Amino acid sequence: MADKFFAWYGEVFKDSALSAREKSLIALAVAHAVQCPYCIDAYSSDAYEKGWSESQMMEAVHVASAIKGGAALVHGVQMMNKVKSIAM
Amino acid sequence: MKSLKALQHALADAGHQIDILEHEKDLPLFTGKMKQAGLLPLLPTQPEIFQVNVGKMCNQVCKHCHVDAGPDRKEIMTKTTMQLCLDVLANNPSFKTVDLTGGAPEMNPDFRWFVSEIKKLKRHIIVRCNLTIILANKKYHDLPDFFKQHEIEVVSSLPFYTQDRTDRQRGNGVFEDSIKALQMLNAVGYGMEGTGLLLNLVYNPAGAFLPPSQIALEKEYKDALLERYNIQFNQLYVITNMPISRYLDYLLVSGNYSSYMEKLIQAFNPVAAANVMCRNTISVGWDGYLYDCDFNQMLDLKIGCSGSDHLSNYSSSAISEREIILNQHCYGCTAGSGSSCGGAVA
Numbered sequence: 001m002a003d004k005f006f007a008w009y010g011e012v013f014k015d016s017a018l019s020a021r022e023k024s025l026i027a028l029a030v031a032h033a034v035q036c037p038y039c040i041d042a043y044s045s046d047a048y049e050k051g052w053s054e055s056q057m058m059e060a061v062h063v064a065s066a067i068k069g070g071a072a073l074v075h076g077v078q079m080m081n082k083v084k085s086i087a088m
Numbered sequence: 089m090k091s092l093k094a095l096q097h098a099l100a101d102a103g104h105q106i107d108i109l110e111h112e113k114d115l116p117l118f119t120g121k122m123k124q125a126g127l128l129p130l131l132p133t134q135p136e137i138f139q140v141n142v143g144k145m146c147n148q149v150c151k152h153c154h155v156d157a158g159p160d161r162k163e164i165m166t167k168t169t170m171q172l173c174l175d176v177l178a179n180n181p182s183f184k185t186v187d188l189t190g191g192a193p194e195m196n197p198d199f200r201w202f203v204s205e206i207k208k209l210k211r212h213i214i215v216r217c218n219l220t221i222i223l224a225n226k227k228y229h230d231l232p233d234f235f236k237q238h239e240i241e242v243v244s245s246l247p248f249y250t251q252d253r254t255d256r257q258r259g260n261g262v263f264e265d266s267i268k269a270l271q272m273l274n275a276v277g278y279g280m281e282g283t284g285l286l287l288n289l290v291y292n293p294a295g296a297f298l299p300p301s302q303i304a305l306e307k308e309y310k311d312a313l314l315e316r317y318n319i320q321f322n323q324l325y326v327i328t329n330m331p332i333s334r335y336l337d338y339l340l341v342s343g344n345y346s347s348y349m350e351k352l353i354q355a356f357n358p359v360a361a362a363n364v365m366c367r368n369t370i371s372v373g374w375d376g377y378l379y380d381c382d383f384n385q386m387l388d389l390k391i392g393c394s395g396s397d398h399l400s401n402y403s404s405s406a407i408s409e410r411e412i413i414l415n416q417h418c419y420g421c422t423a424g425s426g427s428s429c430g431g432a433v434a
Contacts, residue, residue, distance in 0.1 A: 053252060
């Protein structure tokens, strides 16, 4: 199972329609969104080694945070609907 | 910023550097890895590249410099020693290429004479030009024309195509001057299609990590430099930083030494090891002593030819029968796709 996972994982990060360099920056943003400490270390190194600057990497983290923050905020609609359903 | 030597830093002593490299616990010996790969002893092939370090003086003080070069270094090759180089070249036609390095080789007062004399011997000449020297003083502004006149291949460090990374490694303002110098070289035809004037760039990682793929990075460099600065060049050479001198100092101070060595060891590639540059290169020091490579030169590990380790007693048979001197820093040339003065080797 592990062999299959790592073979797939390795394939995902190869140069293809997106470059390995672009994929590294996406991985860095996702690592922050899922708050995976190991992934953050791994893709901070990988993205920097692949030539992304600190400001570009920080912008990627902001994008991840904006999506997470936005997603949290729009769940406020669910909250309001629930309150509406039980309130007089 | 001063050189380690001017600062009287312990790492200015080659013996101290070797002590550190040899006494790191739990790191396998490079010679052991080579033995496993069937490459011990490492033997030379036909000598083809005659690499001459014409002096340690430089207008820059780069953080990764394995030479510990800088404006305060006074070790400069004399015209007499240059003549000894020319004598060896004249008697050894297998050397097809003369690779001039430093320091900034152009700062040697006899640099232009030396180049002209080598050209008379009909050898291909490479100059490792740091770019900023072209703008450093009015007397160097004509270097692009001089290079062109002597059909020199120019190899220049540009650690990255952005200012931030380049200046962090090579000093403030280096990127801006490097771009201007590259534009001057392009203006006389260097790096331009159809001119035959070769302009190759060198990437070094600006930190404690290994370089990425040479092919992929070359495309990025070409796209970025053309789009942003209208600069063209021929090839990008990706070079791994050697854990010696100022880069060793950086690794130790930043706490990255052990992990960097582990990265190099994990990435040991027997194919790269079989193609290391020391097999077809002779490295000459500013004082005429002979070494297997420029890194061994900076660690004062002279060539393994007793009685024939100086230009004045050069023996082609002793050179071809020698065993190449290896130590722990050699992991830097065998990691991943390998590393040489001409970039990746595997």
